[in-house]
Amino acid sequence: MIIVLKPHASEDQILRVEELIKKKGLEAHIVRGEEMTIIGCIGDTTAVDSRLFEVDSAVDKVMHVQEPYKLANRAFHPDDSIIDVSGVKVGGEHLAVIAGPCSVESYEQVLEIAKAAKASGANMIRGGAFKPRTSPYSFQGLGLEGLDILCAVRDEVGLPIVTELMSPDYLDVFNEKVDLIQIGARNMQNFDLLKQLGKVDRPILLKRGLNATYEEWIMSAEYIMASGNENVILCERGIRTFESFTRNTLDLQSIPVLNSKTHLPVIIDPSHAGGKWWLVEPMAKAAIAAGANGLMIEVHNDPDSALCDGAQSLKPEKFDALMKQIRQIAAVVDKRI
Amino acid sequence: MIIVLKPHASEDQILRVEELIKKKGLEAHIVRGEEMTIIGCIGDTTAVDSRLFEVDSAVDKVMHVQEPYKLANRAFHPDDSIIDVSGVKVGGEHLAVIAGPCSVESYEQVLEIAKAAKASGANMIRGGAFKPRTSPYSFQGLGLEGLDILCAVRDEVGLPIVTELMSPDYLDVFNEKVDLIQIGARNMQNFDLLKQLGKVDRPILLKRGLNATYEEWIMSAEYIMASGNENVILCERGIRTFESFTRNTLDLQSIPVLNSKTHLPVIIDPSHAGGKWWLVEPMAKAAIAAGANGLMIEVHNDPDSALCDGAQSLKPEKFDALMKQIRQIAAVVDKRI
C-alpha cells in the first residue's frame, strides 16, 4: 500500500500517518520530495481497510499494490486448482462441458436433452429449477419439483447436475442433491448467501455479476473460501455495457486475466452473454481457443416453445456439430474433455 | 406488443404466430407490407413472456409498447404516493432528509450525530448495523447490537430509523424494530429477499443497483408490491460507468424519469455515489433542484476515524450549512421539509 500525502503536509501530519501505519502492524517508508511526500507501507495489507487512511486530512490518496485476496490468489497457490465435481475434474487441462435446458420443464424434456448432450461430449447437465426473473409475473421455475427431475435424470444418465441456488432456505437440500451449486450473476454480491456457502460440501459455480470488476468477482470467491469452502469455479457470462444489440458483452479477456490472478478454474457461458443462439457457436470456440476451462451451454430439444430463453438455446444437432470443432480447438491449446 | 416477422414469412407461419397470440388472450392486428409483416398485439401484455414469441423461427423481433409493471405504474396511479414512515411523510411536496453515520459504532456516536442532524433539519436517522463489504476481511458491522443502538437513539431523539437488511434471517427483527427497511444496491435483484419483503409491515427503501436500468429498478419495486407491500421509496445512489475518479456516476435524470414512470417517491444518496465528501453538497442541492423527494446523507462527528466510508461523510457543521441552502432551493421548486 502506498500513501500519497497532500502537498505541503506538515511534519506533524506525516508523523500522525506514520503512527497509524505502525498501529496496523505495517512498516512505513517515507519518501520526501519537493512537491509531495509518499509513504510506502510494507507488510500484509490484505486485512487493512485503506479507508482508514483515506479519511485523514493529510492524505491525498491511497494506492494498492497488493491484491486484497489471499486464498484465491495465484501468487500464493501457483498451481491450477482442479475441482472435482462428483468425479468430473475441472481445471488445468480438464474441460467442463455443461449442457442442458435453461429451465427444467419435465423429466422427459431434461432426459432427452441430457442423453443427446452426453452423446455429444457434455460431462455435466444443467437446468434451472429456481429461476431469477426480472418480472414477478414471469415463470419462476418448477422449484423443488424441478430439482427432483434433475436428480432423476442424473441417476439415469450418470452425469453430475448443476443448478442455481437463490435462497439460503434451500441450502440443505441443494447440499444433499446438487453436484455443483450455481450462484447467479445477480447474487454475486449477496454476501449473506456467500458466507453460508462456506458450510456446504459441494463445489460452487460463481457467475460474474453484470457489473463486477475482476477484483470484486475474485473477492466474492474469497468470501466463500474464507467461510470454509475452497472449491469454487468462476463463470463469465457477459457484462453490461453500452451495446444493447447483444444482451451482454462477453468478456473473453477475463480468461487470461483471471488465470494470471487466481488458481481457480474459469468457464464461459456464451448462451446468456449474447442472448441469441447464433452467437453461441463462435463464442464457445473462441472461449476454448482463449484457454477457458470449460463451457456452459444451453441446449433445448424444442427451442420454439421453451418456457424461457429458448432464443439462446442450441438444438442438439448444432451442439453436436459444435462439439466436434471444440475438440479440435481444444487439442491446439492443450486441453481435453 | 409489436411482433415483427422475418422478411418472406409464409402465410402458415403468420397464422401460427397469430394463434399463439390469441392463445395468450390478446388480439392480433396484422400489417402486411412488401418487405415485412408486423403484428400489433392488443390487450394486457404485462404477464405475457415475450420470449415465447422471440423463439419462433418466423419472428424477427418483438417490441414492447406497454410497460411491464402495473402496481408501480404512474399510468394507473396518477397521483404521487405519499409514504408514511412512522409519522414522517415522504412523497409529493414532503421531503425526506435522512442523515447519520455510515456505520453504527457506539450509542454515543449515533446519539451525538442524530441530535445534531435533527437540529439541522433531518427527519430520519440512518446508520449501518449490517454492512455489505466487498472484502470478507473488512469490518462487517455491529449486527444486532448496532440495531439496538439505533433503537435506543430513536427513543431518545424521536426520529424514525433507517438501516439495511441483508439477510432474510433478520426479517422479523427488522419488521419489529426498524421504521424504514433499506435494501442495498447489491441486493436489488435478490428476488428471494424481495418476495419476502411483501410480508413486512414496514416501508422499504429500495436502492438502485449499480447497473440497473430504470425499468429493472421499478420491476424490483413491483416484486415487493406484488408480494403485498406497496410502501416503497426508491433511492438513486449512483451507477457504474467508465468514469472511475468518482466511485459512481450519480444519475439525476433518474428523478424526472422515475417521476414520469412511477408514483413512488424517489430520493437521492449523494454520499455513496461520489465517494468524496466534497461532492455531497453540490449534488444534494442539485437533487432537490431536480425535484427529488428527499436525500440520504452520511454525517459523521469524526470522519477521520470512521470505521467505514468516513471519506464521504459530512461533518455536522457542513451538514447544517447545506440544509440552509437546501431549504431555499426546496422553496423554489415547491417542496418542504
Added chain:
Amino acid sequence: MIIVLKPHASEDQILRVEELIKKKGLEAHIVRGEEMTIIGCIGDTTAVDSRLFEVDSAVDKVMHVQEPYKLANRAFHPDDSIIDVSGVKVGGEHLAVIAGPCSVESYEQVLEIAKAAKASGANMIRGGAFKPRTSPYSFQGLGLEGLDILCAVRDEVGLPIVTELMSPDYLDVFNEKVDLIQIGARNMQNFDLLKQLGKVDRPILLKRGLNATYEEWIMSAEYIMASGNENVILCERGIRTFESFTRNTLDLQSIPVLNSKTHLPVIIDPSHAGGKWWLVEPMAKAAIAAGANGLMIEVHNDPDSALCDGAQSLKPEKFDALMKQIRQIAAVVDKRI
C-alpha cells in the same frame, strides 16, 4: 510517479530502472520491502511517458500521482478563469446562458427564437450550421449559409453566437465570424483539429466526448491551450452508459470535480444529454444548483417540425418560465446572469 517493481526484482534490475528515471531528469527514491520494492520519482513528470517504464520487464506497475496537465491545472492557477466571449463574461460568478435552435433553418426562425431567448435572459445564441449526423442520409445543416444567418441575427439582436466547427477547412471563416467556436463531443479527441484551434483568436467551447474521462477531457483542453489558445470553456453534455431510456446520462458530478481540477469554466447542456424536452428543465435547475458556470439549451419556436432534435427543444414560453427559477437558484449559490 511511483514505480512498483515486480516481487524479487534483482539489484541489477533496480539499478537499471533507477538509471532510466535519472535519464529523464527525475530523482529516484527507492523503498525496499520484503515483498516488493517501490521507487518514488520526484520531479516534473508531466512530459514523461510512463509507458517507458511499464515496458521494463522488472516493473509491475506505474502509478501516477501528479496530473498530466499544467496549463489547465487548478493547482497552478488557483483563481477561476473568466472567459470573455465578445463582451459576455463566463466563469466565476458569471453564468453563460446559451439558447437557440438545434439547427439553423432560416433567418426568421433564428431571429424569432433569439429575440425571445434574449428577453428571457439568454446572453448568447446557439444554432447548428454544420451538423454531425450519425447517418450520411440525414440533414447535414445549411453550412456557410447557416453561418451567415447566425451573423445576421447577431447584428440584429446584439448577442454573441455559438456554433460547431467540424472541419479544419472552415477554421478561418469561423475565426472571422463566430464568437464562441464549439467543438462537438465526437471531435473531442480529433487531435489534429485541437492543435489547429491554438491559432484561433476566438474562445473555444469544448464538449465532453461520450466516453471521455475527466482527465481525457481536460487533456483535450490542454491540447488547445498548449497550442496557444487558453480561452477554453468546458461543456458536459452527457456520457454513454448502459441506460438507454435517456439518450445519455448527464454527469453533474463533473461540475464539482472539474472545478477542483481545473480553473476553466464548466457549463451544462441538458438538451443533448437527455434527448427529451421534459428532462431539460429539472436538469438545468440541478446544474445551476450544483455550481455550473452556465447552460446551453435548445429552444425552438416550432419543435413539432424542427429539422433535427425537436424532441429535446423547449418552447420559448417554457424557457422563460425556467429562467425565472434559474435566477432564484443562482442567487442561492452566489451566481448571477
Added chain:
Amino acid sequence: MIIVLKPHASEDQILRVEELIKKKGLEAHIVRGEEMTIIGCIGDTTAVDSRLFEVDSAVDKVMHVQEPYKLANRAFHPDDSIIDVSGVKVGGEHLAVIAGPCSVESYEQVLEIAKAAKASGANMIRGGAFKPRTSPYSFQGLGLEGLDILCAVRDEVGLPIVTELMSPDYLDVFNEKVDLIQIGARNMQNFDLLKQLGKVDRPILLKRGLNATYEEWIMSAEYIMASGNENVILCERGIRTFESFTRNTLDLQSIPVLNSKTHLPVIIDPSHAGGKWWLVEPMAKAAIAAGANGLMIEVHNDPDSALCDGAQSLKPEKFDALMKQIRQIAAVVDKRI
C-alpha cells in the same frame, strides 16, 4: 418503421401523422387498439429522419425495423466482400495478418520487424507515423518521415503497408503512398474526414470507436461508401466499459454480429484492446476461432525501449509461435492465410 401513438390520440392527430408519413413516400397501416394506436410504415425508411415523427405531440415513440444502412448491408449484398489490398485479399476465407511496431522509430527497426513478421506469416506491415496521443506532451510520431520509412520497408520486404491518417491535410500523400489507410477509433465519427475518404482509391481500415454501437460503426462505414469508396475493412479494438484492469474490453461478439449485418470484412486488434502483451496471444486465437477475417498485432524487436505501447507488443519469437497455433485454428474454421 413503426409509430406508436400516445394513448387517446384523437382522429385528427392520427390523420395528421398519417399525412406526414405519406408525404415522405411511405404507406401507412393503422392498427387501432383500445389502449393504443400504432402505425406501420411500409417503404424505404433509410433516408427518413425518424425525429420528424418523434417530435409530433401525438406520437409516443418511433421504433425502427429496417437497418439505416444500405451499401454496407448484408441484406442487399449477401456475399462476403473481398477487399484487395495491393494484391492481398481480405474477407471470406482470406485472413489478413497485419503486424508491426506501434510507432515507426527507424528504418532499421521497421525493416527487422517486417522481415521477421513476414517469415512468420504476416501479409501486411503496420506502423504508426502519425500517432493520436491523449497528451500534447507525448511523442506524436515521426510524421511524413515515418511514412517514407514505411514505404522503403515495403519496397524491401514486398508487403503492403497500413498506417493511420489523422488529418485531411495528408489525404493526397496517403492516397499515393499507403496501401491500406487506417482511421483510428477516436476519428470514427469525424464525419468531415469520413466524407473525404470517399475520394480516395485506397481501401480503408475503419476502427471501432471506444463507445460506438455496432450500428454507429456500420454507419461510419456507410459514410465512406456513400461518398464513393466501397472498400472498407472494419477493425474491432476494444470498447470502453467499467472494467479498468484491461485498457479496453475486447468485444469478440462483434465478429458474428457484424458478419450477420454487413458483408464487409471484420478484423481484430488484440494489442490495443488489452494493453498487455500477455493478453494478445489468447485473444488472437479466440478471434480466429470466432470467425474473424484477420488480425492486427503489434510486434516489436525491443519492447523494453519502444517509444509507445511497448507493453502491449509481442516479440518476434512469440509472434512466430502464435502464428503456428493461428494456422491450426484457422483450418478448423475454414480460413486460411
